[in-house]
Amino acid sequence: MLRLLATVALLAASALPAVAQVKIGVIASSTGPVSVVGVQQKNTAALLPKQIGALSVEYIYMDDSSDPTQSTKNVQKMLIEDKVDAIIGPSGSPNAVAVLPFIADAKTPMLAPVGSTAVILPMDDKKRWVFKTTQNDNLVMEAIVAHMKKNGVRTVAYIGTNDPLGESFGKAFKAALAPAGIKLVEDERFARTDTSVTGQTLKIGAASPDAVLIGTAGAATVLPESALVDQGYPGKIYQTHGAATPEFLKIGGKKVEGTFLAASPMLVMSEIGDDVPSQKIARAYIEAYRKLYNIEPGTFGANIYDAGLLLERAIPLAGRQAKPGTPEFRAALRDAIEGTKDLVGAQGVYNMTAQDHSGFDQRSIVMIVVKNGNWSLVK
Numbered sequence: 536m537l538r539l540l541a542t543v544a545l546l547a548a549s550a551l552p553a554v555a556q557v558k559i560g561v562i563a564s565s566t567g568p569v570s571v572v573g574v575q576q577k578n579t580a581a582l583l584p585k586q587i588g589a590l591s592v593e594y595i596y597m598d599d600s601s602d603p604t605q606s607t608k609n610v611q612k613m614l615i616e617d618k619v620d621a622i623i624g625p626s627g628s629p630n631a632v633a634v635l636p637f638i639a640d641a642k643t644p645m646l647a648p649v650g651s652t653a654v655i656l657p658m659d660d661k662k663r664w665v666f667k668t669t670q671n672d673n674l675v676m677e678a679i680v681a682h683m684k685k686n687g688v689r690t691v692a693y694i695g696t697n698d699p700l701g702e703s704f705g706k707a708f709k710a711a712l713a714p715a716g717i718k719l720v721e722d723e724r725f726a727r728t729d730t731s732v733t734g735q736t737l738k739i740g741a742a743s744p745d746a747v748l749i750g751t752a753g754a755a756t757v758l759p760e761s762a763l764v765d766q767g768y769p770g771k772i773y774q775t776h777g778a779a780t781p782e783f784l785k786i787g788g789k790k791v792e793g794t795f796l797a798a799s800p801m802l803v804m805s806e807i808g809d810d811v812p813s814q815k816i817a818r819a820y821i822e823a824y825r826k827l828y829n830i831e832p833g834t835f836g837a838n839i840y841d842a843g844l845l846l847e848r849a850i851p852l853a854g855r856q857a858k859p860g861t862p863e864f865r866a867a868l869r870d871a872i873e874g875t876k877d878l879v880g881a882q883g884v885y886n887m888t889a890q891d892h893s894g895f896d897q898r899s900i901v902m903i904v905v906k907n908g909n910w911s912l913v914k
Contacts, residue, residue, distance in 0.1 A: 567601025
């Protein structure tokens with residue numbers, strides 16, 4: 536009798552429909568040169584929703600060691616073996632650019648938490664599968680150049696990394712300078728792995744610009760600024776949102792005091808008002824991260840948090856059209872993300888279009904200055 540009951544129970548259990556599950560790959564650089572960015576992104580993945588509507592969500596995490604080649608291998612594994620429905624990552628711009636062909640071939644959405652617009656612009660058949668959860672370069676550069684002009688800057692120099700991020704920043708910076716009437720007098724590059732930029736910064740010093748913009752992200756942001764300060768450069772120094780990490784303040788110390796940067800309002804939560812739409816979401820993210828890790832996150836972690844919010848809205852819409860794990864579901868998911876309107880994230884408000892796969896506007900950027908070793912809102 537017991538055997539019969541066990542058999543009936545087994546048959547009944549097998550007859551129950553399996554719980555539909557969405558698989559999301561997460562790739563972050565938790566080791567290597569980009570780990571200043573990647574660690575907080577890896578940590579944030581633990582805060583992403585495990586249940587979205589009627590669908591459970593499994594996150595498959597892999598470290599790419601800050602290496603674009605490893606990013607490619609990770610993406611291929613996730614697409615072919617794990618059959619993920621979407622990918623969040625990688626952390627670095629060169630890494631994200633490297634995987635574009637594989638994402639396009641697999642027709643699988645990727646939410647890239649990187650700075651370079653090269654992953655989404657110019658829009659084409661490959662990039663239509665990619666969305667970016669950071670502010671586009673033009674928004675950052677317009678804010679920086681407006682501050683420069685307001686403060687009497689007439690000549691500038693640029694130094695950025697010789698990778699897609701540094702090139703993208705440099706291109707957007709030059710485009711913003713022309714209408715402002717500010718002249719670029721020096722343009723230099725360096726590698727993220729360099730331990731010295733003395734040659735480049737000496738050239739900048741010789742050109743005597745009123746200000747210098749450093750275009751890169753993570754730990755690499757500190758090297759050029761330290762060199763300029765050591766050489767006695769007297770002008771203003773600017774950074775992009777790529778420097779918006781606690782490590783920038785810690786590693787840079789007194790040498791980065793007075794630095795201006797354009798970045799997310801999340802950095803200066805105590806100084807912004809209720810008129811900033813992202814305030815409540817950013818506070819919720821910061822509190823959840825602090826509760827789990829006993830430290831506050833930087834804005835790079837918020838890029839992953841916002842990717843989760845985008846998926847949380849889009850997945851139920853895609854689920855109405857197809858079953859997770861199918862090409863039809865991935866296509867519907869891509870379309871749903873592209874149709875995102877008025878989604879408030881931790882860094883701004885997302886309004887995606889077929890031509891704009893970032894969706895941010897000026898509400899995602901404020902001007903900030905390093906004051907007494909901390910971030911302070913420029914008023």
